[in-house]
Amino acid sequence: MTVALFVEQLMNGVQFGVTLFLMSAGLTLVFGIMNMINLTHGTIYMAGAFVAATVAHATGSFLLGLVSGVSGAALLGLGLEAVILRRFYARSHLDQVLVTFGLILVFSDLFRMIWGPVALSMPMPQALSGFVAIFPGVDYPVYRLVILLAGLAVAVALYFLVSHSRAGMWVRAGSSDRQTAQALGVNVRLLFGGVFAVGSAFAGLAGVMAAPLTAVQIGMGDPVLILALVVTVVGGVGSIRGAFLAALMIGIIDTFGRVLLPAALGSMLIFILMAVILALRPRGLFVVHG
Amino acid sequence: MDNAIASSNLGIENAANFRRLWPVCALLLLLALVPVISTLIGAPFLIRVFTRVITFAIAAVALNLVVGFGGLISMLHAGLFGIGAYVVGILAQHDFNNELLFHFLPGTSDLAIALPAAFIITMLASAIFGIISLRTSGAYFIMITLAFNQMLYYFFVSLQKYGGDDGLQVLSATTIAGFDSTSRIPFYYICLAILTFTLLFVSRLVESRFGLVLRASSQNERRVIAIGISPLRYKLVAFMISGAIAGLAGGLWTNGQQFVSPADMSWIRSGDFVLMAVLGGTSFVAGPVVGAAAFLLIEFTFALWTTYWQLPFGLLIVFVVVALKHGLVGAGRDALAKLRWKQHG
Numbered sequence A: 001m002t003v004a005l006f007v008e009q010l011m012n013g014v015q016f017g018v019t020l021f022l023m024s025a026g027l028t029l030v031f032g033i034m035n036m037i038n039l040t041h042g043t044i045y046m047a048g049a050f051v052a053a054t055v056a057h058a059t060g061s062f063l064l065g066l067v068s069g070v071s072g073a074a075l076l077g078l079g080l081e082a083v084i085l086r087r088f089y090a091r092s093h094l095d096q097v098l099v100t101f102g103l104i105l106v107f108s109d110l111f112r113m114i115w116g117p118v119a120l121s122m123p124m125p126q127a128l129s130g131f132v133a134i135f136p137g138v139d140y141p142v143y144r145l146v147i148l149l150a151g152l153a154v155a156v157a158l159y160f161l162v163s164h165s166r167a168g169m170w171v172r173a174g175s176s177d178r179q180t181a182q183a184l185g186v187n188v189r190l191l192f193g194g195v196f197a198v199g200s201a202f203a204g205l206a207g208v209m210a211a212p213l214t215a216v217q218i219g220m221g222d223p224v225l226i227l228a229l230v231v232t233v234v235g236g237v238g239s240i241r242g243a244f245l246a247a248l249m250i251g252i253i254d255t256f257g258r259v260l261l262p263a264a265l266g267s268m269l270i271f272i273l274m275a276v277i278l279a280l281r282p283r284g285l286f287v288v289h290g
Numbered sequence B: 001m002d003n004a005i006a007s008s009n010l011g012i013e014n015a016a017n018f019r020r021l022w023p024v025c026a027l028l029l030l031l032a033l034v035p036v037i038s039t040l041i042g043a044p045f046l047i048r049v050f051t052r053v054i055t056f057a058i059a060a061v062a063l064n065l066v067v068g069f070g071g072l073i074s075m076l077h078a079g080l081f082g083i084g085a086y087v088v089g090i091l092a093q094h095d096f097n098n099e100l101l102f103h104f105l106p107g108t109s110d111l112a113i114a115l116p117a118a119f120i121i122t123m124l125a126s127a128i129f130g131i132i133s134l135r136t137s138g139a140y141f142i143m144i145t146l147a148f149n150q151m152l153y154y155f156f157v158s159l160q161k162y163g164g165d166d167g168l169q170v171l172s173a174t175t176i177a178g179f180d181s182t183s184r185i186p187f188y189y190i191c192l193a194i195l196t197f198t199l200l201f202v203s204r205l206v207e208s209r210f211g212l213v214l215r216a217s218s219q220n221e222r223r224v225i226a227i228g229i230s231p232l233r234y235k236l237v238a239f240m241i242s243g244a245i246a247g248l249a250g251g252l253w254t255n256g257q258q259f260v261s262p263a264d265m266s267w268i269r270s271g272d273f274v275l276m277a278v279l280g281g282t283s284f285v286a287g288p289v290v291g292a293a294a295f296l297l298i299e300f301t302f303a304l305w306t307t308y309w310q311l312p313f314g315l316l317i318v319f320v321v322v323a324l325k326h327g328l329v330g331a332g333r334d335a336l337a338k339l340r341w342k343q344h345g
Helices: A003-034 A041-059 A062-083 A093-115 A142-164 A166-176 A178-183 A188-213 A221-235 A240-260 A269-280 B002-040 B045-067 B077-097 B111-133 B138-157 B184-207 B209-219 B221-226 B231-257 B267-280 B287-305 B310-323 B327-344
Strands: A131-135 A138-141
Touching: A003 A041, A003 A131, A003 A138, A003 A142, A003 A166, A003 A188, A003 A221, A003 A240, A041 A062, A041 A093, A041 A188, A041 A221, A062 A188, A093 B138, A093 B267, A093 B310, A131 A142, A138 A142, A142 A166, A142 A188, A142 A240, A166 A178, A166 A188, A178 A188, A188 A221, A221 A240, A221 A269, A221 B138, A221 B267, A240 A269, A269 B111, A269 B138, B002 B045, B002 B184, B045 B077, B045 B184, B045 B231, B045 B267, B045 B287, B077 B111, B077 B138, B077 B231, B077 B267, B111 B138, B111 B231, B138 B267, B184 B209, B184 B231, B209 B221, B209 B231, B221 B231, B267 B287, B267 B310, B267 B327, B287 B310, B287 B327
Parallel strands: none
Antiparallel strands: A131 A138
16 A cells, blocks of 8 residues: 555545544434434434535535535424424333334435435535645545545534533533433523534534535435444443544544455454444443443 | 142133233234135235245244343344345355355255254354343443444445345255245245244243343343342343344245345344334234234335335334334233223123
């Protein structure tokens, strides 16, 4: 492997990791705070991509697509929380899995009704479709670089929001001990709704950013959802820092595994990694709950 | 005198057993009549549909051993089902091409060898996945088994030698102990016999000391540990048995379809299995049989009406989770009890 190829794959890995982090952030917070397994997170990712692709096609503006995709995803998440998921916080994990599983079926058919069975494509913005030399001999697609930087920026912003703001303090309090936080006067219902909306917006953003690189189709969220679950578990449920490190690690290792190893082993690598980490640390890298 | 009491006690016990067992016997009898009915009304596709029902029912009953009685929500069972399915498919392919597996093992198209092989290999795989997954519990367990399921899925997708994404067609004529196993009706009864045996075995297991520890540790693990039993071993063995039976069902599936593909082991299928168990009622050994039948028949009828069958189906799932606490079997039992109570009072 030449240095140039190494750098390029490293960038791809980081970019993938950043996308995974955007997906996992919502998942880990929702699970950490509400103790809720939410499989519809993949649907919300998909919703972001579908709405963005449609709006971008209709208006010709990538930016409008981005904004509507992210806000559409946030609204969908908020709506789901308020109408259905809220009633399942206190139920067993089995019920949560089944209900969100049922909702996945419902939404994939709704999407098929609205958009038809054929995959959409999202046009890449003209300004970002070129290449840029990031290293002697490495011409990297501008769009991927922008995704990487945008994802990192969002991650940093989220970090500051969670660890240095009042709302973030509530979130952390809720994440480590929900009942005590409630007793100390945190408006938990509002907090839950807010976390759900922000998590959904991030998932939608991940979907929008991935849209120009992949086919926008039913089921596109499934593989990302599974990887985000792996990230959540490896990073430690409820830990933003853990999710960020795990996402980067998994993104990079997955990318290199696919390049360097035979296909059968490369596609299993991150799951083997997860198994090893959990065998050593069953509660993930960063334990939030006491 | 003592004898009289004992025999009357026995009578009560028998009556209780009868009350508990007659629905299961009726269900199995109904399933046994399916080929007869389908021949009489000239609908041979019914045998195909119900072979699917029985194959999935075996997997769901197996899964329910860990879900309903062990409190372990495994999303790995489609993967284990798939391992069994691929064992049968791969052995048949090597037999067809007359080529050695790993350069020393001949393939086989005889289910009398392939099914036990599927059973044992899946049991070993379940042991490995179980040892790692059982280090965690609760929601972590769900997520880890889900991730392992996808790992198996991607593994078989990337196995180009055995069809990869496109799946693996069984080209050789499969037999069972020398007899043709591709004809529909005999194969149907083989599947039904395996389902019956599975039900008997699981119900005996659940009632045994082993089952008692398993059920106890699903309810209060600390107390089980406190009385000096290590629940991990029990959970692991239950997981291995459950996985092995699911693998056996997978082997039957390959023979029934003459085809296996990674789509048979996607995480959606794992969710389907859990759903079948819950739909029927996880606290009943035979509940998942009812669940599998209801699931596949609902899917079948919805799909006849509309291409968008997943939409009403998904809503139905939400309804079942919200409204039916003990599944269809529980709802049926409650309805019967109410009826009986009305008759007497």
